[in-house]
Amino acid sequence: MELMVRNARLLNRNGLYRVAVRDGKIASIQEETPDSIAEGDEAFATGRCEEQIHAEGLLLLPPYVESHIHLDAVLTAGEPRWNESGTLFEGIQIWSERKPYLTEEDVRQRALRALQGLAGQGVLHVRTHVDICDPQLTALKSLLALKNEVRSWVNVQIVAFPQMGICSYPKGAELLEESLKLGADAVGAIPHYEFTREDGIQSLHILFELAQKYDRLIDVHCDEIDDEHSRFVEMLAALAYRTGLKGRVTASHTTAMHSYSNAYVSKLMNLLQLSEINFVANPLVNTHLQGRFDPYPKRRGMTRIKELLEAGLNVSLGTDCIMDPWYPLGSGNMLHAANMALHVGHMTGNREIPLGVQMVTEGGARSLDIMEGYGIEEGRPANFIIVDGQDPWELMRRMPVTRYVVYRGKLIASTNPAETSLYVGRSGDPQSHPIGYL
Numbered sequence: 001m002e003l004m005v006r007n008a009r010l011l012n013r014n015g016l017y018r019v020a021v022r023d024g025k026i027a028s029i030q031e032e033t034p035d036s037i038a039e040g041d042e043a044f045a046t047g048r049c050e051e052q053i054h055a056e057g058l059l060l061l062p063p064y065v066e067s068h069i070h071l072d073a074v075l076t077a078g079e080p081r082w083n084e085s086g087t088l089f090e091g092i093q094i095w096s097e098r099k100p101y102l103t104e105e106d107v108r109q110r111a112l113r114a115l116q117g118l119a120g121q122g123v124l125h126v127r128t129h130v131d132i133c134d135p136q137l138t139a140l141k142s143l144l145a146l147k148n149e150v151r152s153w154v155n156v157q158i159v160a161f162p163q164m165g166i167c168s169y170p171k172g173a174e175l176l177e178e179s180l181k182l183g184a185d186a187v188g189a190i191p192h193y194e195f196t197r198e199d200g201i202q203s204l205h206i207l208f209e210l211a212q213k214y215d216r217l218i219d220v221h222c223d224e225i226d227d228e229h230s231r232f233v234e235m236l237a238a239l240a241y242r243t244g245l246k247g248r249v250t251a252s253h254t255t256a257m258h259s260y261s262n263a264y265v266s267k268l269m270n271l272l273q274l275s276e277i278n279f280v281a282n283p284l285v286n287t288h289l290q291g292r293f294d295p296y297p298k299r300r301g302m303t304r305i306k307e308l309l310e311a312g313l314n315v316s317l318g319t320d321c322i323m324d325p326w327y328p329l330g331s332g333n334m335l336h337a338a339n340m341a342l343h344v345g346h347m348t349g350n351r352e353i354p355l356g357v358q359m360v361t362e363g364g365a366r367s368l369d370i371m372e373g374y375g376i377e378e379g380r381p382a383n384f385i386i387v388d389g390q391d392p393w394e395l396m397r398r399m400p401v402t403r404y405v406v407y408r409g410k411l412i413a414s415t416n417p418a419e420t421s422l423y424v425g426r427s428g429d430p431q432s433h434p435i436g437y438l
């Protein structure tokens with residue numbers, strides 16, 4: 001026995017559990033009893049169990065999943081200048097000014113720092129987009145190597161993302177295909193940014209041909225604009241349905257859906273259900289980028305998470321950016337993204353609040369198509385986190401730290417929660433009262 005977690009709380013179950021790990025897998029999950037506690041002490045004392053974690057009633061979850069981030073651009077905010085308008089378009093312009101200065105080592109160092117920060121918070125599955133509109137494919141080559149370098153502690157999935165368009169950027173389709181030959185896991189597109197609507201549609205046909213030829217997943221930056229006429233998601237869903245790729249397809253952002261008429265959404269929803277595609281919302285970055293051309297009242301520019309979930313579709317979340325040309329903030333905290341999603345989406349009903357946690361765990365695993373090896377079940381890889389809270393409502397309210405992070409049976413990070421001393425004694429004497437949280 002390599003590791004035993006004791007007295008852990010599990011989602012949707014009463015009682016406390018002991019989770020035993022052997023050969024990097026979850027060997028057993030048993031309810032703790034006075035006997036099991038005595039037996040656990042003995043196993044540790046005699047060396048049968050090498051390492052133990054006392055969860056002390058805290059919640060054990062499968063790892064957080066970052067469904068959407070741009071690791072090639074992280075930590076470049078202000079280079080060569082700051083985004084003053086706060087629009088997607090100024091961000092793309094600044095990024096194209098920064099791109100000529102990319103080197104493989106520059107990308108590696110920034111992306112590695114971001115991955116370390118993510119893993120420390122319990123984010124162990126990361127889907128990153130990487131801009132392939134670069135004749136040298138510098139960022140892609142760097143991230144493919146980094147993915148391999150970090151594989152013992154985090155699972156990285158790479159989407160070949162044509163930031164400047166497939167049809168509108170010189171040799172866009174060729175660069176995309178070259179990226180798949182080099183080993184990208186998924187293929188992307190950006191139809192709303194192509195020169196014309198027809199180019200946008202054409203780019204989706206090219207995308208599906210490549211995905212089928214190389215047997216890759218699809219994740220499209222789709223309708224990320226406050227334009228109710230941007231309707232590429234219907235074509236994406238129709239192609240996903242007709243090709244049978246269905247759940248291997250993801251629509252990211254889809255912020256225009258916020259602005260569609262309800263009549264159109266009700267027609268669209270039927271197709272989306274047939275297609276079974278996944279949705280990824282980026283609540284922090286899209287509340288910041290969208291609505292920038294609006295006078296008051298300003299639109300929120302978030303896709304319709306609540307209605308998509310109610311229709312039985314899968315929705316997961318991304319943080320999108322960590323200090324880059326698009327967003328000066330960002331810390332890779334998945335609970336921040338989930339908390340924002342609940343607010344902007346009016347999902348604060350008692351039964352809706354736990355969906356925040358669902359979207360950054362299991363929902364993410366579904367988008368990344370990694371459900372087979374994901375979850376707290378005997379026989380699955382021993383990937384889990386122990387968070388400083390007891391249930392999803394508490395996680396959404398307090399956004400607590402992740403105390404322990406375990407990947408393939410190994411403890412890879414631990415964090416102590418902040419401790420407050422309060423000096424307001426009844427007598428007015430300086431006293432220290434370590435307090436718990438609210």
Ligand code: 17E
Pocket residue numbers: 070088163190221224285320321326
């Ligand atoms: N590129 C894009 O097209 N959209 C975004 N939200 C980011 C980069 C961050």
Ligand code: FE2
Pocket residue numbers: 068070129221252320
């Ligand atoms: Fe994005």
